[in-house]
Amino acid sequence: MRTRLLLVSGASAVLFANGGTRHQALEADALTSMLAAPSSEICLMPSDSTRYQQTRGGGAGGRIGDEDTRKTNADWPPEQSMTLDAMPDRTVFDPYPTFGGLAVDDAAGRAFFSDSSLSSLLSYSTTAGDDSREITDPLTRVFGPHTGIGFIAGVAVDPERKEVYAVNNDGGGVVTFGYDQTGAVRPVRGLETPHQSWGISLSKARNEIAVSVQQMSGIVFYRRGAEQLEPPLRTLRGYETGLADPHGVAYDDERKELVVANHGNWTELRPYSPYDPLTEAPRAYEPGRFEPPSIRIFAASATGNTSPLRTISGDQTGLNWPMGAVVDAQRDEIIVANYGDHSVRFFRRTAEGNVAPTRVIKGDRTGLVGPVGVSVDQVRNELWVANYADHSALVFDRDTAGNVAPKRIVRNAPKGAPSLTFTNAAAAAYDTKRDALIVPN
Numbered sequence: 001m002r003t004r005l006l007l008v009s010g011a012s013a014v015l016f017a018n019g020g021t022r023h024q025a026l027e028a029d030a031l032t033s034m035l036a037a038p039s040s041e042i043c044l045m046p047s048d049s050t051r052y053q054q055t056r057g058g059g060a061g062g063r064i065g066d067e068d069t070r071k072t073n074a075d076w077p078p079e080q081s082m083t084l085d086a087m088p089d090r091t092v093f094d095p096y097p098t099f100g101g102l103a104v105d106d107a108a109g110r111a112f113f114s115d116s117s118l119s120s121l122l123s124y125s126t127t128a129g130d131d132s133r134e135i136t137d138p139l140t141r142v143f144g145p146h147t148g149i150g151f152i153a154g155v156a157v158d159p160e161r162k163e164v165y166a167v168n169n170d171g172g173g174v175v176t177f178g179y180d181q182t183g184a185v186r187p188v189r190g191l192e193t194p195h196q197s198w199g200i201s202l203s204k205a206r207n208e209i210a211v212s213v214q215q216m217s218g219i220v221f222y223r224r225g226a227e228q229l230e231p232p233l234r235t236l237r238g239y240e241t242g243l244a245d246p247h248g249v250a251y252d253d254e255r256k257e258l259v260v261a262n263h264g265n266w267t268e269l270r271p272y273s274p275y276d277p278l279t280e281a282p283r284a285y286e287p288g289r290f291e292p293p294s295i296r297i298f299a300a301s302a303t304g305n306t307s308p309l310r311t312i313s314g315d316q317t318g319l320n321w322p323m324g325a326v327v328d329a330q331r332d333e334i335i336v337a338n339y340g341d342h343s344v345r346f347f348r349r350t351a352e353g354n355v356a357p358t359r360v361i362k363g364d365r366t367g368l369v370g371p372v373g374v375s376v377d378q379v380r381n382e383l384w385v386a387n388y389a390d391h392s393a394l395v396f397d398r399d400t401a402g403n404v405a406p407k408r409i410v411r412n413a414p415k416g417a418p419s420l421t422f423t424n425a426a427a428a429a430y431d432t433k434r435d436a437l438i439v440p441n
Helices: 028-035 067-074
Strands: 004-009 013-018 041-044 082-085 090-093 099-105 110-115 120-125 140-143 152-158 163-168 174-178 189-191 197-203 208-213 218-223 234-237 246-252 257-262 294-299 310-313 322-328 333-338 343-348 359-361 371-377 382-387 392-397 408-411 429-431 436-438
Touching: 099 163, 099 382, 099 392, 110 152, 110 163, 110 371, 120 152, 120 163, 152 246, 163 197, 197 257, 208 246, 218 246, 246 333, 257 322, 294 322, 333 371, 333 382, 343 371
Parallel strands: 099 152, 099 371, 152 197, 197 246, 246 322, 322 371
Antiparallel strands: 004 013, 013 090, 041 082, 099 110, 110 120, 120 140, 152 163, 163 174, 174 189, 197 208, 208 218, 218 234, 246 257, 257 294, 294 310, 322 333, 333 343, 343 359, 371 382, 382 392, 392 408, 429 436
8 A cells, every 4th residue: 555745845835745555754855856956855754763863962862973973974864765756746836926015217218026835036117017817927036055144034125226125024134126137046145034024125325225024023223234143223122112914014214104014913032042132130030912904103213112102903904914004295194014914004194093094996807915014106196005815916097996807917827827825824734534734834
């Protein structure tokens, strides 16, 4: 009887392979390269692997250099193990990009999108899109092993330097590319940021960037142009901030404010040692909690454990998994991509409390399906929205409200192509009773 191996590879694929005559264990990370390289090798450990347990020194059963270790290493791999070149029987995998983060440089006529499905960064002309059912060709696509792009999230543009920032959510920090870079290129520079960084915004007035960090429920600020292991200028984090799983972040240089889209699920991140450079003094442990989603507005210079200037939250707001956010200073609005109910919501820049949005784009005619990114083209008076769950980006008139069809659609897959919407799958299980595959996402 042949068994099946069920594996999760990276962030966006599930693979199935034949497993011989008995169940074996595999490290999922070892299969990441299989999608691109059919000749990858898989070593299946024998069931009785006690003879070959590794030590911290890396040897099998002893310290490196010991005579017994050298003898054991000479017997590796054991006779009962198998080494094979194997492609999976089949995969659950989205072959098309998935739009996530979005940033528009309207003066340059460019719209940039992150792609978390295939780990790439795409750009389009701001006049792109139509009513076609076919794929819209991008101007550039940064894609490949040298790019430093992994599970990519938020993006931001620097119009002066003609650079685009891309945030890696699962490690890898922020990678920066020139507008016209394309293909398997190396970034202009890279900056290490905390794990689970998501959103990013550039302040020209302050000459800095702000990065939201889900895991630490905070914002870290870096010098514009920072690279490698350069430390942040300051950190906004703590009980008084009310930040809880922040995502979209947007500077309002005119009002000297910072807008943050806040999911509301909070847990305390404790250091592994008594010393925590981001905390002024130890506090009593507080259990995790779920709070209403919110938009929190801080002074652009805020630092440490500082309360927001204003908070938009409550049932009248309709906020539900708010993702990307942008400030439209000309229209005096805060615009939010509201993933949870497939809408785009507009609030006054001075709004506070449990207030209704001034207008909403929502409905079956809009084409909104899991919007994640939003940006304004002031030159052409248009609003761009990145659909995470429908392989598309939508372009609306800037003043659109209600259940209105978009002016144009930019597609990264043919119309109707299924969208897998794996966000960051890291495990998989097979339910024998229901004959179902379970993938926590």
